[in-house]
Amino acid sequence: MDLSSIGVVDNHCHALDADQSSGGAAAWRTRFTESPHETMQTTQVADTAFYRRLMRSLASYLGLPPESEEQAILDAREQLSTEQLASGMYSDANIAGVVVDTGYPPPDRALARATFDSAVGTPRVDLLRLELLFQDLIATHGRYDDVVDDLDSRLSDVRAAGFAGFKSIAGYRTGLSIDRWQRTDIDDAFVSARADVAAKGSVRLGYKPLLDSLLHVCLARAAEQQLPVQFHIGYGDPDVDLRKASPLELRNIFEDPAYRAVPIVLLHGCWPYFREGAYLAAVYENAYLDLSYGIPFMSLAELTSMTRAAFGAAPFGKLMYSSDGTRVPELHWMGAHTGRRAIGRVLDELVSDGDLSVDQAFAAADQVLAGNAWRLYGLPGTRP
Secondary structure, three states: OOOOOOOEEEEEEEOEEOOOOOOOHHHHHHHHOOOOOHHHHHOHHHHOHHHHHHHHHHHHHOOOOOOOOHHHHHHHHOOOOHHHHHHHHHHHOOEEEEEEEOOOOOOOOEOOHHHHHHHHOOOEEEEEEHHHHHHHHHHHOOOHHHHHHHHHHHOOOOOOOOOOEEEEOHHHHOOOOOOOOOHHHHHHHHHHHHHHHHHHOOOOOOOHHHHHHHHHHHHHHHHHHOOOEEEOOOOOOOOOOHHHOOHHHHHHHHHOHHHOOOOEEEHHHHOOOHHHHHHHHHHOOOEEEEEEOOOOOOOHHHHHHHHHHHHHHOOHHHEEEEOOOOEOHHHHHHHHHHHHHHHHHHHHHHHHOOOOOHHHHHHHHHHHHHHHHHHHHOOOOOOO
């Protein structure tokens, strides 16, 4: 099913690096693996299905034969500026809107928003990365109550502050079982966090009672303002304990009546827990499933399996396309093309099986690729 006419809204992505030079083949490869190991980053990643598809696709985009040598592809890429790469790839991939997590890459490395917006020309909204805010507040205040008061004040009107919702990486830090804690546990965790600040000048928030409690403050604000909250699920850097990163760990949040008005967006298709993610989107009214096609770094066949599980179980109004593209525009670009291909394949199957008519299939594609995210995040203007 050809879905190229649908301009995608990337509901989960990041800024680009201002400097788009490859740095050579070894440095270029490091952008396409989550592994911390040098051999994997510089050598073995080149033998993955994802990387082979990327480089073949990039060669064709640059006007080279698909089987061109890696260095020839990178040399051709170096002829384009950051703005030319971003503009050309966004146009080629028909990207019609973006929802940007501003927490990564760091601002001193990222392409300035005004430059990005001018280059790609698409509607954009930003998300507030919660853990970075928590860490700054803990480094600023010597009392937990002052942290909570300052956090509450800053979140009094999130949209007026320039954000369309929240993003949490608790899955990277302490796991996704967001609990309620006794005050003594919170105070002990705060003392430990402040000791890190005293010793290092900053804190990496890995203290569960403290992180969970601050997340509850934010979820309460999200409920008041009906803000979507994205949670990193499953696949990611190796500092994720994958045993604690299943979306089923969020049961406490989904079962809490106070948070029923909060759209909870489960990122990365929850891979490898994609069936669990599809289940949650099928049974909880405020569970949404993000289908990410740039990251994880998977073959088209594996991404199609994720898509098949999602479309087979969840309401189409609960599914949203993304790339999780970051640093290089190739991830945003190829994610859009790959997402359309995987979704088109699955919709073909659903039509062939008699689950959907052709018209229903196109309507579902439009919802998932763009319509759901446009409404949920309130992108500016009228959808093209």
